[in-house]
Amino acid sequence: MDMHVHALSLSSPLLLFVIVFSQFAVPSTSSLDSFIYVGCSQLKYSPGTAYESNVNSILSSIVNSASISNFNNFKISLPGSAPGDVVYGLFQCRGDLSNSDCHDCVSNAVTRLGASCGGASGGALQLEGCFVRYDNTSFLGVEDKTVVSDKCGPSIGDYSDLLSRRDAVLAYLAAGGQFFRVSGSGRVQGVAQCVQDLSVGECQDCLSEAIERLKSQCGSSAWGDMFLGKCYARYSERGYSSKSENDDEVEKTLAIFLGLIAGVAILIVFLSFLSKLFDSNKGAAGK
Known part of the structure; x- marks a missing residue:
């Protein structure tokens, strides 16, 4: 070589x-x-x-x-x-x-x-x-809390309910004991994981660092990611799937469209019922 x-x-x-x-x-x-x-x-x-x-x-x-x-x-x-x-x-x-x-x-x-x-x-x-x-140099079993990727979503402002739920989700992730952890409170969900070559104690140390950084850097963000060298923590106020805003708009439009269809269908059924009732009354009156 x-x-x-x-x-x-x-x-x-x-x-x-x-x-x-x-x-x-x-x-x-x-x-x-x-x-x-x-x-x-x-x-x-x-x-x-x-x-x-x-x-x-x-x-x-x-x-x-x-x-x-x-x-x-x-x-x-x-x-x-x-x-x-x-x-x-x-x-x-x-x-x-x-x-x-x-x-x-x-x-x-x-x-x-x-x-x-x-x-x-x-x-x-x-x-x-x-x-x-x-x-080529062993990194196995070596704790690494270097930030390799971090990103925060848009601010949700002073929305106390969501922020309280976010803090509860992150607190649960920080207090776990497993290498893979999932938590949720209402619309807010989170996930955290360590690379399993770490000990349980090293995992806890790494995740504590990731979660503290996540809370500090993302503040009131709707979602946040914090990836360290050997662990990561993430949360989203829109749930684990964290769909894009375009997805949300499509779903809202679809819901409105389906609602209109349902409303028209109910109106047609109601008018049909009234028509039959009118015809029935008319027929009875003509006898």
Whole structure:
């Protein structure tokens, strides 16, 4: 291998780019593939090297493992590899996904990671339903509270009921004990998750940081996302699906349209009843 490979740090200048998109979505094949962020090392490995073989092997192992588990981590060093050629990697699916959905999400994530970070010594990619990362220096079991993606929705102003519900949802997420947590209060729902290579205590520490940052930065926002290196916390005042404003307008228009149809139908039935009643009375009067 004719170059030195450095570890990927999601907070280091080695990142070529980090792209952010944050929006909850209902569990479906398309929404689980919604892009959130990607980070790639600027340093490249040479084609045909042992390191490339190890990267390909670990990504293949990640995809295969995702069909039977929602989390796994790997250390790959194929025969002929030097100590510096070792590759570490992991994947994590959202805690409510089936094995089939997890596999599909991870497979898509690995494909996107290859397209975005082709030849990079390290890379990490987060989709709506799953997370994949690889590197030449072990990050497994290492807590990482670096902010890699954060986004807040529009302000809802001083809407005390929604803000109180938001705070209750985040308080429950912060007080949990599981790696995957879901909470809801009325229209406000939230979700939080840690990468499972952390201990329960490290997970709690990471989520506490994410939730504090979320409350601080998003304030009175209708929804908010906070992704740290090894955990994330999210909430939405429109529920877990967090539909777009256009979706809401379409639903409102559809509801009005259906209401008008129902009203016309009732009017027709009522007029038909009156007509029959009038005809009946007219017939009785004519006898």
